Amino acid sequence: MFEHTFLPYHHLIMKEIDIKDLKRITELIRERHNYDFTNYAMSSFKRRILRIMDMHNLTLDMLFKKISTENTFFDEFLSEVTVNVTEMFRDPSFWRILRDDIIPAILLNHKSFRIWHAGCSSGEEVFSMAIMLKEMGILNDTSIIATDLDTLILDRAKSGTYPAKNMELNNKNYIRYQGTSSLDEYYTIENGKAIMDKSLLNNVSFRKHDLVTGDIFNKFDLILCRNVMIYFNQNLQNEVLKKFHESLFKYGYLIIGSKESLIWCDIANKFIVVNNEEKVYKKIKD
Amino acid sequence: MDKYNLNNKYKAIVIGGSAGSFQGVTKILSNMPEDFKLPIILCLHRLKHVRNGFVEALSIKSQLEITEPHDKEHIKKSRVYLAPANYHLSIELGHTFSLSTENMVNNSRPAIDITLNTAAYVYRNKLIGILLSGANKDGAMGMEHINQRGGRTIVQDPIECMIDTMPTAALAVTEIDHVLKVDDIIKFLIELNNAYK
Ligand SMILES: C[S@@+](CC[C@H](N)C(=O)[O-])C[C@H]1O[C@@H](n2cnc3c(N)ncnc32)[C@H](O)[C@@H]1O
Numbered sequence: 001m002f003e004h005t006f007l008p009y010h011h012l013i014m015k016e017i018d019i020k021d022l023k024r025i026t027e028l029i030r031e032r033h034n035y036d037f038t039n040y041a042m043s044s045f046k047r048r049i050l051r052i053m054d055m056h057n058l059t060l061d062m063l064f065k066k067i068s069t070e071n072t073f074f075d076e077f078l079s080e081v082t083v084n085v086t087e088m089f090r091d092p093s094f095w096r097i098l099r100d101d102i103i104p105a106i107l108l109n110h111k112s113f114r115i116w117h118a119g120c121s122s123g124e125e126v127f128s129m130a131i132m133l134k135e136m137g138i139l140n141d142t143s144i145i146a147t148d149l150d151t152l153i154l155d156r157a158k159s160g161t162y163p164a165k166n167m168e169l170n171n172k173n174y175i176r177y178q179g180t181s182s183l184d185e186y187y188t189i190e191n192g193k194a195i196m197d198k199s200l201l202n203n204v205s206f207r208k209h210d211l212v213t214g215d216i217f218n219k220f221d222l223i224l225c226r227n228v229m230i231y232f233n234q235n236l237q238n239e240v241l242k243k244f245h246e247s248l249f250k251y252g253y254l255i256i257g258s259k260e261s262l263i264w265c266d267i268a269n270k271f272i273v274v275n276n277e278e279k280v281y282k283k284i285k286d
Numbered sequence: 287m288d289k290y291n292l293n294n295k296y297k298a299i300v301i302g303g304s305a306g307s308f309q310g311v312t313k314i315l316s317n318m319p320e321d322f323k324l325p326i327i328l329c330l331h332r333l334k335h336v337r338n339g340f341v342e343a344l345s346i347k348s349q350l351e352i353t354e355p356h357d358k359e360h361i362k363k364s365r366v367y368l369a370p371a372n373y374h375l376s377i378e379l380g381h382t383f384s385l386s387t388e389n390m391v392n393n394s395r396p397a398i399d400i401t402l403n404t405a406a407y408v409y410r411n412k413l414i415g416i417l418l419s420g421a422n423k424d425g426a427m428g429m430e431h432i433n434q435r436g437g438r439t440i441v442q443d444p445i446e447c448m449i450d451t452m453p454t455a456a457l458a459v460t461e462i463d464h465v466l467k468v469d470d471i472i473k474f475l476i477e478l479n480n481a482y483k
Binding site for chain 2: 041083093230260
């Protein structure tokens with residue numbers, strides 16, 4: 001959540017932390033707070049922990065104590081240990097494929113359909129979706145559920161308010177995406193903040209949901225989970241993929257980040273690749 | 287022969303580069319045999335929004351297969367891996383790659399420090415780190431880390447660099463084993479490869 005704070009990275013680069021201490025941290029979190037980071041990718045998880053210790057000037061013992069006893073600290077910790085960096089229309093070529101190929105294919109068989117953004121972070125991806133659907137004239141035919149385990153970042157998503165300086169990149173992405181309007185049609189600038197048009201969220205519901213410990217809660221025609229599973233190890237990717245498989249209607253679509261892959265996963269054979277460049281998969285077997 | 291006193295303990299080579307490194311990298315790659323015995327991992331600063339074209343450009347003269355790794359892909363010898371645009375590239379224990387969208391480090395994503403640090407952690411003294419021409423200080427900390435873990439460090443001779451800030455920064459923060467021109471880096475790598483025969 002505090003991605004904007006400048007950090008002298010060199011401070012933490014020299015520090016190391018033992019794997020066994022990382023394990024103690026994940027165990028403590030599991031016991032006290034019911035989140036499970038055991039199967040997160042080690043490299044980034046370690047960097048995040050070191051970064052938090054550096055930001056708050058904590059020794060390992062202090063970190064343990066704060067995690068066990070301070071709930072407000074833990075909310076911040078949760079927000080900082082996860083990586084929330086995101087963009088509107090990230091990978092513009094993907095959004096074009098979605099608009100030109102995937103959504104039309106879904107519309108062949110459905111008048112209305114359901115979308116799940118898993119790991120939606122501060123909501124940029126959700127606003128991108130809503131803007132795309134609105135420009136296609138079908139925003140009201142969809143219902144969107146956007147989830148994340150980080151409640152602080154979900155609050156930011158719901159507020160639809162972003163630092164105005166972020167809009168430069170978002171605008172560039174939108175132009176590369178070749179939308180039919182101009183991105184600034186969808187927000188106003190006030191006091192250095194870009195405030196998104198809230199009517200875009202009429203059919204969106206934001207919910208807290210943990211992909212690791214959470215249950216399957218609904219069925220969808222389209223699931224986006226981009227740049228989330230890169231923070232998991234392969235075992236966890238496998239487990240989460242099973243949940244996505246179960247949460248998809250047959251012939252529903254799963255889309256992951258452009259540099260992720262399903263081909264190593266146990267149930268890869270229940271999907272076919274629709275677009276390999278943009279990592280669009282379709283469920284073909286129950 | 288055997289100028290650099292190399293043996294076959296090494297498991298990977300990581301090359302960092304930025305402004306002015308493209309020529310050097312392509313020259314190095316074009317001189318590697320197709321059965322090169324180690325993986326070569328490249329972390330080069332690049333435009334964040336341009337996903338395509340870089341691998342193709344590097345591949346023109348290379349006999350080794352060059353790809354941008356997928357997340358959790360296994361690292362194999364005789365292969366060249368290029369950090370993809372807009373992602374940090376890390377090495378995991380168990381010799382797989384991890385990608386991440388964390389904040390930029392040293393104004394860069396991919397950041398060379400991240401790739402070098404994680405590689406140093408995983409490969410310890412079995413890593414060779416090479417830093418080429420570049421206009422910022424990214425990679426200097428990573429070279430220090432490689433040094434501390436007992437790996438071998440090489441920087442491109444600042445005299446030869448189009449922009450020497452990067453190798454100079456590394457030389458300032460840590461002891462570098464070899465300061466070499468690109469042609470000598472190639473000789474180094476060929477000698478290394480011969481140690482596996
Ligand atoms: C880098 S952001 C991805 C945002 C967006 N999908 C994109 O591609 O730009 C990763 C998000 O995944 C969330 N996340 C991490 N672990 C999660 C989990 N176990 N369950 C749900 N969300 C999780 C983080 O809180 C973070 O907001």
